[in-house]
Amino acid sequence: MKVANLVGVLALLALAFSFATAYDPSPLQDLCVAINDTDSAVLVNGKFCKNPSLYTPDDFSFSGFDVPGNTSNQLGVHVNIVTVDLMPGLNTLGVSMARIDFAPNGGLNPPHYHPRASELLLVLEGTLYAGFVTSNPDHRLFAKILKPGDLIVFPFGLVHFQLNIGKAPAVAIAALTSQNPGVNTVANAIFGASPSINPSVITTAFHLDRKTCGGSPGSRMGEPYISTL
Known part of the structure; x- marks a missing residue:
């Protein structure tokens, strides 16, 4: 009887674990309207995979992060993000990276969020004021002045920003936890x-x-x- 009870408990635990660990994959696009007609369907959440025999080192590398971005725009910022579209080898790995250049005296990466990623930012040059705001109901601001070598993390889906408060150009590298993190700039979305x-x-x-x-x-x-x- 005890053995039967133990088997029953283990079966219930296994069932509960299966429900706890089952979840939908994170979307890699903003919208996906369901359709039954496969002739009208498109591929989402990734790319087709190349034949492994045709892989090359170029699939897993990218050159250009050493080139400064053009910051002569209204916000004084340039973001060069490398996603799966530029580095095919990122497909299914859940990571991407960006170089962010800031103009002196106020270059701003404005309040925005990534609907599909957390972000880790490393300052390489200059002095940035950077932070993020928590969601409802608290809206707590966590912000710091960052100098070369400093890191800050922006949690998944939270509004964050970076402002160059120095007199010299600033450069930062961002690592994101999605091959296609997406970005939604708050002001642009609203206005x-x-x-x-x-x-x-x-x-x-x-x-x-x-x-x-x-x-x-x-x-x-x-x-x-x-x-x-």
Whole structure:
């Protein structure tokens, strides 16, 4: 009887473990609408695999991180990210990497988040003010001034940023936990949505008036009223 009970307990534990360890794979794209027609379907969550006999060292390497990015833009930042599209050998490995260049005196990688990755940032040159904000309900800010050799981690899916507070250019390397981490810049998503978000949503959420948002009292749903950043 005791043996039968033990077998029953082990069976229940095995069943519970199978449920606990089973989960859907992380998506590698923003959207994926289900369809039954395979002729109209597309491949997602990765790439087709090359015949192993055709692998070359170039599949597993990338050159160019030594080249400074052009930071002569509104934000004074340039991000060169190497994902599976540039290094095919990253496929299924769950990692990618980026070089981020910042212009002196205020180059900004603006508040954004990666929907499919955590990020580890290493400062190589310059002085950065960097941090992240936790989710609802606390919205706690964790931020530090970073110098060459310093690291900071941005947890999965949380809004984070980096600002060059030095008088010289700054450079950082970021490692991300996805072959396709994605990026959603908060300001662009809110103020640059297409079609535009109704002014009432923006003004109420940010405690602004319509003039600040670029709208007019007569603006209607779907009318463009906010320019893309």
